[in-house]
Amino acid sequence: MVMENGIAAGALAMGGAAQAQGKEINGMVINAAANATNSANAVSEENKESAAALNEATSAYEAETGDERAMSQDTHFPHGISHDAFVLQYVQPGLVGLIDGTVSSLAPIFAAAMSSSPRTAFLVGMATALGAGVSMGWSEALSDTGKTTGRGSAIVRGVITGGMTTIGGVFHTLPFLIPSLRLSLLIALIVVAIELFVIAWIRYHFLHVPMKNSLLVVTLGGAIVLAIGMLLGVS
Numbered sequence: 001m002v003m004e005n006g007i008a009a010g011a012l013a014m015g016g017a018a019q020a021q022g023k024e025i026n027g028m029v030i031n032a033a034a035n036a037t038n039s040a041n042a043v044s045e046e047n048k049e050s051a052a053a054l055n056e057a058t059s060a061y062e063a064e065t066g067d068e069r070a071m072s073q074d075t076h077f078p079h080g081i082s083h084d085a086f087v088l089q090y091v092q093p094g095l096v097g098l099i100d101g102t103v104s105s106l107a108p109i110f111a112a113a114m115s116s117s118p119r120t121a122f123l124v125g126m127a128t129a130l131g132a133g134v135s136m137g138w139s140e141a142l143s144d145t146g147k148t149t150g151r152g153s154a155i156v157r158g159v160i161t162g163g164m165t166t167i168g169g170v171f172h173t174l175p176f177l178i179p180s181l182r183l184s185l186l187i188a189l190i191v192v193a194i195e196l197f198v199i200a201w202i203r204y205h206f207l208h209v210p211m212k213n214s215l216l217v218v219t220l221g222g223a224i225v226l227a228i229g230m231l232l233g234v235s
Contacts, residue, residue: 089152090160091206097136097161097201100196101168103222105129107229109173109188114233118184122176129169137162171195197224 081089104129113121143153144151151157172195175187198215 010074022099085150085152088150089146089157089208092151092156093140093203094164095206096140097164097166097167097204098195098202099199099218099221100136101129101132101165101170102172102199103168103225104132105173106171106192106222106225109176110185110226110229111233113176113185113188114230117179118176118179120172121184124145125173125176125197127170129166129173132169133162133166136165168195192222192226202231 035090038147055223109121109125110127111123137158140161141154144157146157148221172188172191175184178184178187196218197215200211200218201207203218204211204212
């Protein structure tokens with residue numbers, strides 16, 4: 001009887017230990033599940049933040065590209081052509097002519113003024129402007145039909161280039177109608193400065209070249225040609 005009671009007590013003790021161990025295991029399982037849930041929630045929050053950042057970046061990119069497309073498809077230009085086509089077919093030919101007419105004519109005009117008289121400088125300047133206008137217009141029209149490059153009508157580009165070349169050379173020639181050499185030179189230099197600023201602004205506005213850099217490059221080119229003309233004029 002005593003033995004049976006001992007066996008029963010041992011069995012109860014073992015059962016209690018097993019029950020305690022089971023509770024401990026259940027607690028560990030519950031803790032592991034809680035940790036897994038917390039980790040999943042953290043990952044979910046990170047995914048939400050990443051998705052939000054991605055959506056924000058995508059929206060910014062779409063807005064930027066949309067602005068670029070809107071700019072390139074601006075219908076305020078002639079015949080509803082795009083911004084890029086307008087620059088290619090009209091601005092670039094005109095800019096080439098204006099630069100050539102303004103810069104290339106400086107040397108002969110100022111050389112003639114320094115070595116002779118304002119009237120001689122005026123005649124040289126007009127001859128240079130008109131001759132260069134015809135030459136540049138002819139060259140532009142004959143050098144590219146526009147069919148392969150997509151630069152538009154050769155005749156239109158030739159007229160634009162030739163006309164702007166003549167304009168670029170005529171404006172700083174007109175001051176030499178003044179008989180006084182010193183005054184005509186001063187006014188001509190002011191006109192040249194204005195012309196160079198206009199060239200720099202066109203490059204800034206249509207070609208998106210920084211204004212400071214554009215002014216520096218354009219002024220440097222004009223100064224070199226002007227110095228050549230003056231050095232030849234006083235030699």
